[in-house]
Each structure stands twice: as C-alpha cells, then as structure tokens.
Amino acid sequence: MRDNPKIAVIGAGAWGSALAAVAVRPRREVMLYARDPAAASHINRDHESPRLPGVRLDHRVVATSDVLATVASDIIILAVPAQHVRAALAPFAQHVTAGTPLVIAAKGLERGTDKRLSDVVAEIAPHVVPAVLSGPSFAADVARGLPTAVTIAAADEALALELCHALGTPTFRPYAETDVIGVEIGGAVKNVLAIAAGIVAGRRLGASALAALVARGFAELRRLAEGLGAKPETLMGLSGLGDLMLTCSGTQSRNFAYGVHLGLGGDRNAPHALAEGIATAAVARDLARHHAILMPIVEAVAAVIDGDLTIDAAIEGLMSRPLKRETG
Numbered sequence: 001m002r003d004n005p006k007i008a009v010i011g012a013g014a015w016g017s018a019l020a021a022v023a024v025r026p027r028r029e030v031m032l033y034a035r036d037p038a039a040a041s042h043i044n045r046d047h048e049s050p051r052l053p054g055v056r057l058d059h060r061v062v063a064t065s066d067v068l069a070t071v072a073s074d075i076i077i078l079a080v081p082a083q084h085v086r087a088a089l090a091p092f093a094q095h096v097t098a099g100t101p102l103v104i105a106a107k108g109l110e111r112g113t114d115k116r117l118s119d120v121v122a123e124i125a126p127h128v129v130p131a132v133l134s135g136p137s138f139a140a141d142v143a144r145g146l147p148t149a150v151t152i153a154a155a156d157e158a159l160a161l162e163l164c165h166a167l168g169t170p171t172f173r174p175y176a177e178t179d180v181i182g183v184e185i186g187g188a189v190k191n192v193l194a195i196a197a198g199i200v201a202g203r204r205l206g207a208s209a210l211a212a213l214v215a216r217g218f219a220e221l222r223r224l225a226e227g228l229g230a231k232p233e234t235l236m237g238l239s240g241l242g243d244l245m246l247t248c249s250g251t252q253s254r255n256f257a258y259g260v261h262l263g264l265g266g267d268r269n270a271p272h273a274l275a276e277g278i279a280t281a282a283v284a285r286d287l288a289r290h291h292a293i294l295m296p297i298v299e300a301v302a303a304v305i306d307g308d309l310t311i312d313a314a315i316e317g318l319m320s321r322p323l324k325r326e327t328g
Contacts, residue, residue: 005074016079017049082108107187182234191277198259
C-alpha cells in the first residue's frame with residue numbers, strides 16, 4: 001500500500017461523513033459516496049453533511065454520486081447500516097480492483113441469512129480483502145475530533161496495522177486485531193444488549209438492575225462469540241466490553257434510545273430504522289439456538305421486538321430463572 005493511499009467512503013450518513021473527516025490529510029482527498037446526488041451537492045457546496053449538522057467537513061472531502069469515481073481507491077470504507085451492506089456493495093463490487101481492502105464500518109448481522117457482514121462482503125465481492133472497524137464511537141464525537149479509540153480487524157495482521165496507520169489521527173486511535181469474528185460479534189450483539197439496557201432505563205428499574213443487565217448481557221455476548229471461534233481477550237477490549245459500555249450509557253445511542261422508547265410503553269414498530277439491534281436481535285437468538293448457547297437476555301429482547309412477549313413478562317421470566325453459579 002502506498003504511503004498516502006487514496007481512500008473512499010461509501011455512505012454519506014453521519015458515520016460515513018465522520019470517517020471521511022478522519023481520513024482526510026493535507027495531501028489526501030477523500031471521496032465520499034452519496035447515493036443521492038442532491039446530498040453530494042450539499043456536502044460539496046456547504047462542506048457539511050446533512051446528517052452531521054454543525055460539523056464542518058474539510059474541503060478535501062469530495063462527495064460524489066458516481067460509483068466509478070470511488071472504485072479506483074486504495075482503501076474503501078463501507079459505512080452503511082448493516083442490513084443495507086449487501087445492496088450498497090452490489091453496484092461497486094465488479095468495479096473494485098482485486099486485493100483492495102474493504103473496511104466494514106457497520107455493526108450487525110444480516111437478517112435472513114444469519115451471516116456476519118464480512119461473510120456478506122466475501123459473497124458479493126470475493127476479490128476484495130475484508131476488514132472490520134468497530135469499537136466505542138459516536139459519529140459526532142469522531143467528527144468533532146474528540147478522543148476516540150477503535151479496533152480495526154483483518155485476518156492479516158500487517159494489513160490491519162496498515163489500515164490503522166492510514167486512518168489514525170492524534171484524536172482517532174485505531175488498534176489492530178486479527179480476530180475478525182470477535183470484533184464483529186462484539187459490535188453486533190452489544191446493540192441488542194443496548195436495547196435491553198434502554199428498556200431498563202425506560203422502566204426506571206434502577207442503577208442496580210442496569211448494572212446487572214450489562215454484566216449478564218456481556219456474559220452472553222462472550223458465550224456466543226467464543227462459541228463461533230472468537231478469542232476471549234478480544235471481547236474484553238474496545239470492540240466488546242468497551243463498545244457495550246458506551247452503547248448502554250445514554251440516548252446518543254440509537255439502540256439505547258429505542259429501548260427507552262419501549263420501556264416507556266412506546267410502539268415497538270415506531271420508526272427506528274437505524275437502531276441496528278432491532279434486526280440483529282433475532283439473528284443473534286437464532287445463532288445461539290443453532291449452537292446450543294444460552295442467551296436469555298437476547299432471547300427476551302428478540303421476543304419483545306417480535307411482539308411475542310410483553311416487557312413485564314420478559315422481566316419476570318429473566319428474574320425467575322433457576323438460581324445457579326454466576327459463572328455457570
């Protein structure tokens with residue numbers, strides 16, 4: 001990879017715009033793909049993303065709605081919602097040069113196939129090299145230059161390190177990892193647990209209940225990740241425990257906010273399309289069942305979202321489970 005690689009970001013939402021802002025350098029333009037030509041024009045004219053109001057983008061962030069303008073890049077970052085990864089990548093796949101690193105910056109599992117997003121990318125574009133960016137990060141914080149640390153995982157450690165050097169800044173610190181499974185499962189399942197944490201907050205069940213929920217939820221996350229082949233230490237890092245702590249900490253998290261909405265008695269079908277945990281809950285539940293892994297909190301969240309269980313029944317069911325050792 002060249003010293004100053006060309007970088008393109010697919011997805012001009014809040015997260016994609018924030019990552020484009022991070023990737024800019026004095027001698028580097030970053031191509032930011034927006035599907036809507038009007039959104040691309042707005043960004044180029046005002047140097048501001050409609051999804052990040054008040055955050056000014058460097059003039060070197062060049063937005064485009066032309067697929068071919070982005071594919072000649074050395075690094076491509078895919079920053080679209082998890083359930084849109086397959087559709088968003090399809091127009092680009094045949095044009096991307098073989099061996100190009102494609103960094104997945106979404107957190108979720110594909111509903112309908114139960115696949116991790118790196119597997120989706122491998123299916124749609126088998127000639128690219130998938131990597132995953134995850135960790136405790138809010139788009140607005142990253143775009144404003146607030147200190148943030150994340151994980152970039154790739155099967156090849158040298159590539160992961162190269163990507164860290166390409167994207168790292170004095171305020172955005174990526175750590176390299178090779179445990180792609182652990183990073184992906186940590187980022188996906190924490191969204192489901194954040195919905196549960198939001199329900200606890202919305203029902204005003206107290207700080208003790210929230211702490212118990214997060215701790216027991218993390219145990220479930222670890223069981224699933226390790227059952228799928230992840231390393232235990234990965235889950236103790238930024239993309240596991242770190243991301244879970246952030247996402248369960250307040251309404252800046254869309255998943256937590258959706259949980260609060262449910263806890264306050266809101267309609268489960270209210271529009272919260274960007275709360276990734278809504279779709280991931282059923283997938284995580286199904287994966288757990290397939291691998292005979294116990295995940296009662298995830299099971300309860302999926303049942304509440306699907307309308308198969310009331311919140312009161314879910315709480316009663318969790319609290320009446322048989323008593324056992326905590327580590328069991």
